[in-house]
Amino acid sequence: MRPGRCEHSDNYYRYDNAMATTMTQVTRPNRSATGLPALCGIALWAVCIALVFAVPAKSAQSDFVTLSLTRYAKVGQIDAGQFVGVSPGRVVIHVGDSIVFQNADTRHHTATGIAEETTFPDNPRWTDNALQAGGKIGAGAWSTGDLAPGAHSSPIIATKPGTYLYGCFFDYSAGMRGEIVVQP
Numbered sequence: 529m530r531p532g533r534c535e536h537s538d539n540y541y542r543y544d545n546a547m548a549t550t551m552t553q554v555t556r557p558n559r560s561a562t563g564l565p566a567l568c569g570i571a572l573w574a575v576c577i578a579l580v581f582a583v584p585a586k587s588a589q590s591d592f593v594t595l596s597l598t599r600y601a602k603v604g605q606i607d608a609g610q611f612v613g614v615s616p617g618r619v620v621i622h623v624g625d626s627i628v629f630q631n632a633d634t635r636h637h638t639a640t641g642i643a644e645e646t647t648f649p650d651n652p653r654w655t656d657n658a659l660q661a662g663g664k665i666g667a668g669a670w671s672t673g674d675l676a677p678g679a680h681s682s683p684i685i686a687t688k689p690g691t692y693l694y695g696c697f698f699d700y701s702a703g704m705r706g707e708i709v710v711q712p
């Protein structure tokens with residue numbers, strides 16, 4: 529019973545002492561019985577500290593961008609230029625985070641990446657591939673695909689720091705655009 533237990537029964541020793549003092553001398557030098565509670569405490573602290581520091585640092589987030597020309601008809605201004613129909617127009621996330629685009633409008637929209645531009649170009653040079661969902665932010669072309677009214681995209685993950693512009697395949701010329709800043 530004695531070896532390998534975290535709690536040590538002192539009563540057990542006292543009965544030992546009453547029966548034979550030599551028995552006490554044999555058992556007392558065994559430090560493992562008194563050392564174990566301390567070890568258990570240290571292990572618990574290590575687990576607590578690991579949880580406190582590791583979990584918040586590693587958790588990836590999902591941010592939401594809402595698409596609606598009806599709801600966000602007012603012209604906004606960001607570094608890349610003017611925009612309408614998205615909220616927020618500029619999103620700041622970190623590598624590993626993802627964005628979900630929600631279509632809250634009564635018509636179809638997309639959010640489609642614009643390659644290597646810092647201001648909104650006149651023509652984003654998209655093809656019909658923009659209507660297919662796929663890709664990652666920071667790793668070439670990406671798009672939510674065609675989002676019907678009320679639909680939302682799959683989470684689109686950001687893989688590389690940088691500033692990324694996007695727009696709606698159908699309403700780009702009307703100014704439906706936005707910006708995603710990905711921090712390390």
Ligand SMILES: [Cu+2]
Nearest residue numbers: 637696698699
């Ligand atoms: Cu649109």
